[in-house]
Amino acid sequence: MTLTERLGAIAPQSWLRVSIGVAVLTIALKTLAWWVSNSVGLLSDAMESLVNLASAAFALLMVRVAQQPPDAEHPYGHHKAEYFSSAFEGLAIIVAALAIIAAAVQRFFHPQGLDQLGWGLGLSVLSSAFNGVLAWAMLxxxxxxxxxxxxxxxxxxxxxxxxxxxxxxxxALVAATHWLWLDPLVAVGVALNILREGWDLVWRSSQGLMDKRVERSVQAEIDRVLKSFEHPKIRFDHITTRRSGRRRFLDMHMHMPANWTLRRAAEARGAVEQALMSAVPGLRASIQLLPSDVEAHSEDAEDLP
Structure with a gap:
């Protein structure tokens, strides 16, 4: 078993619990780094770790919701709950970035000297090492x-x-040059980078909530499977896909001769469904059977221009 497979065998909830524990540890380390150095840059770093803690806790809650089985009110399950977690993380990042900018602007007008930079930088590097290793494993x-x-x-x-x-x-540049204005300038640069990442998470979450089609690699796998079933008497059309959290959904029409028995048609459809779901883990395929000489319209009248 490869390292990736071993990491993948660990449930998302377990990783998020570890993330919460690491967030608490890094908050302590970075807060201590800010306390001993009086650096607004290190303060901005500590504030982002607070966001990490809140985000990991909310993500754990949403993963639990997403794993609930379908019910009468949610027949397709609760998989989209994970997108709310990602959107929350994005918004939390944006709020943290704005707070960092506010603190940096204040320091521009009221510069202060920095103390014990060696300890401050050392603690910051140590906490980053924890975060880096955990992030790689979680990805x-x-x-x-x-x-x-x-x-x-x-x-x-x-x-x-x-x-x-x-x-x-x-x-480090502040220590080398004694230019105190570099400290808040770095904090602003950090905040702008955080804003970019936060916006990216919010955007990707919104796309997931809007039933975006499956990834190109997944679509290619679907096309490959359907091509393997190509036959002069069988054709597929009106192929539509969407994502919903961990699930992938496929709807399409399967045309075959009208004189085939119901059993033969059902067996052919079952073979296609099984092949699709084996090729794409988490896929739910819904195939409507139609005679070869019958066309069906899948568009709702309200969707037409």
Whole structure:
């Protein structure tokens, strides 16, 4: 078993619990780094870690909701709950970035000296190492589980690592040049990077909630399976796909000779459905049978221009 497979074998909830624990640890380390150094750059780093903690806790809640089985009110399940987690992370990142900018602007007008930079930088680097290792492991698991919540939390941690790297470089420059204005300038640069990442998460979540089609790689796999069933008497059309959290849905028409028995037609459809769902894990295929000489319109009148 490869390392990726081993990491993928760990449930998303377990990774998010680890993320919460690491967030608490990094908050302590980065807050101590800010306390001993009096750097607004390190303060901005500590504030983002607070967002990490809130985001991981909310992601854990949404993953639990997403795993609930279908019910009378939600016959297709609760998989889209993970998109709410990702959107929340994005909004939380944006709020944190604005708070960092506010603190940096205040420091521009009231510059203060920095103390014990060695300790401050050391603690920041240590916390970043924890976040970097955890983010890498979570991304591997997110690809296996197709978990938007897990991926969102991992990418947030990666942003935190880049943030810390920028802060460390900026503060090192302050120590070398004694230009105090570099400290708030680095904080603003960090905040702008965080804003970009936050907006990206919000945008991707909105696309998921709007029933976006499946990924190109998944569509290619679907096309490959359907091509393997090509036959002069069988054809497929009105192929529509969508994503919903970890699930992928496929609706299409399957045309075959009108004189085929119901059993033969049902067996042919069953073979196609089984092949599709075996090729694409998590896929739910719905195939409508139609005679070869019958065409059906799948568009709703309200959807037509």
């Amino acid at each position: 591997q698991s997110a690809r296996v589980h197709r978990s938007m919540a897990l991926e969102g939390d991992a990418r947030h941690l990666i942003t935190d690592v880049w943030t810390s790297a920028g802060v460390v470089i900026g503060i």
